[in-house]
Amino acid sequence: MSDLKRCTLCGGEADAAGMNGKVPMAKCRECGFVYAAMSDEEIAAANRCGEETKERYTRMQSAFDLAWFDALVRRFPGTNVLDVGCGNGLLLRRYLAAGWNVAGVDPAPWARTDAYRVFADMAQVPRDFYDVVMCTSVLEHIPDPAGMLKLALEVAKPGGIVYMSVPNFGSWAAKCRPERMRAQEVPHHCSFFTARDLRRLCARAGARSYRVRSYGLPLAWDFWRGHRLKVTAPSTPAPSAPASPTWKHRLVAKAYYWAGLWRGDKLELCVTKVA
Ligand SMILES: [Zn+2]
Numbered sequence: 001m002s003d004l005k006r007c008t009l010c011g012g013e014a015d016a017a018g019m020n021g022k023v024p025m026a027k028c029r030e031c032g033f034v035y036a037a038m039s040d041e042e043i044a045a046a047n048r049c050g051e052e053t054k055e056r057y058t059r060m061q062s063a064f065d066l067a068w069f070d071a072l073v074r075r076f077p078g079t080n081v082l083d084v085g086c087g088n089g090l091l092l093r094r095y096l097a098a099g100w101n102v103a104g105v106d107p108a109p110w111a112r113t114d115a116y117r118v119f120a121d122m123a124q125v126p127r128d129f130y131d132v133v134m135c136t137s138v139l140e141h142i143p144d145p146a147g148m149l150k151l152a153l154e155v156a157k158p159g160g161i162v163y164m165s166v167p168n169f170g171s172w173a174a175k176c177r178p179e180r181m182r183a184q185e186v187p188h189h190c191s192f193f194t195a196r197d198l199r200r201l202c203a204r205a206g207a208r209s210y211r212v213r214s215y216g217l218p219l220a221w222d223f224w225r226g227h228r229l230k231v232t233a234p235s236t237p238a239p240s241a242p243a244s245p246t247w248k249h250r251l252v253a254k255a256y257y258w259a260g261l262w263r264g265d266k267l268e269l270c271v272t273k274v275a
Contacts, residue, residue: 008143008191009033009200023186033197034169036190040143046187047141064256067249069094071257076161078131084152085138086111086118122151130156135164140189149205149271158275162207168214168267170194175263198269209272215257216265 004014004026012030014037019025026037038046069091081095086104088111095102096115104111104118105125111118119125133152139145152162167185168174169192193201198212245253260266 005035005037005039007031007033008035008145009197009204020186025186031197031200033200034192036186038187038190042187043141043143043190046190064245064249064252065090066094067245067253068256070245070250071253072134072136072163073098073100076132076134076163078161080130080157081132081134082125082130082155084122084133084135084148085141089113089115091134091136092116122148122155125155127154128157131160132156133160133162135162137165137167139164140166140185140191140193143190145191145193146201146204149201149207153205153207153271153273156273158273160273162269162271162273164269164271166191166193166198166267166269168194168216168263168265170196170263170267171214171216171260171265172263173265193267195267198267202269202271207271208274211270212267213270214262214264214267215260217256217259 004016004024006012007014007026007028007030010028010031010033012028014026014028014035016037017025017027017034020036024037025034027034036043072091073094077098077100079101081092081100081102082105083089083092083095083102084105086092086106087108089104092102092104093115102116103125104116105120105122106118107120133156135148135152139148142148149162149164152164156162167189174192195212195214199210202210202212
């Protein structure tokens with residue numbers, strides 16, 4: 001029996017799948033899922049979100065992100081919205097600006113704000129309550145993705161939506177240079193999802209009504225990093241005066257979404273909680 005960490009998606013035994021720097025990778029024999037064979041403690045340590053994380057995210061965020069989040073707000077309106085992994089609240093402040101009630105979940109102390117409630121973990125969040133549960137770029141950071149989806153479904157109200165997005169390791173970019181893609185993201189990313197893996201995740205978490213779709217222009221992040229659309233990244237905006245994207249940024253966000261086709265940079269999972 002292999003002593004490699006068992007598959008974090010199906011619990012099956014895995015084979016070693018090379019090293020990413022100092023991080024051993026594993027590939028499940030049963031379902032083919034690829035993940036970093038790190039302990040839960042190592043994953044938690046790699047994802048400890050100190051002040052430097054806040055600064056890094058704030059530096060990375062651009063008017064493009066605002067336009068992207070605005071598009072999400074329009075697609076998924078809801079009276080009560082929860083953002084899991086809310087960080088500095090860029091998405092929640094877009095929801096606030098649209099007039100919805102919002103709350104966040106984030107263990108980082110710097111995520112706390114007077115503008116809305118931030119729970120330190122999912123255990124504190126009321127069950128069967130939220131119309132929309134957002135969870136963007138979170139699943140790839142945590143050791144138990146199916147457990148996270150289950151929790152998100154628990155806090156959504158019957159008929160509510162759980163929306164998750166992750167990097168797509170079935171993308172053109174990852175297909176061409178998988179080692180490069182993964183090497184960039186370990187150790188803070190520990191799961192490397194394809195669309196098939198997300199469907200399996202839904203089955204494991206008991207989600208019955210869902211849709212998986214890829215989006216995003218392949219390798220777009222390199223482009224955004226280089227150009228940033230020539231706008232200054234907003235720092236944590238004041239709750240009363242959120243910055244707004246222009247029509248140009250909205251157009252680029254739309255083009256970005258549709259240009260990915262079936263092998264885009266990202267995957268989105270949209271689950272409806274069946275009553
Ligand atoms: Zn597996």
